[in-house]
Amino acid sequence: MGFLRILLGGVLVLAVVGYSAYSVVTTGQFLGIDARLFVVVAPVLAAVSWAGFNIGRAAVGQLQLMLKRARG
DSSP states (O other), rough: OOHHHHHHHHHHHHHHHHHHHHHHHSSEETTTEHHHHHHHHHHHHHHHHHHHHHHHHHHHHHHHHHHHHHOO
């Protein structure tokens, strides 16, 4: 089941990247915005989302630890 999820995710990512590349080449825009702006903004959004994911994961761990200590 895990391999199927990874394979499906990979196919989905490749499809999105392929369509995005096609869109940028044919229209010069990506999702309705100028491709140059997307090239600048995309890495910033990726970094912010990754940081948010890691902070959220740490917060959940701290909450679980706090609840465990309150019970015991």
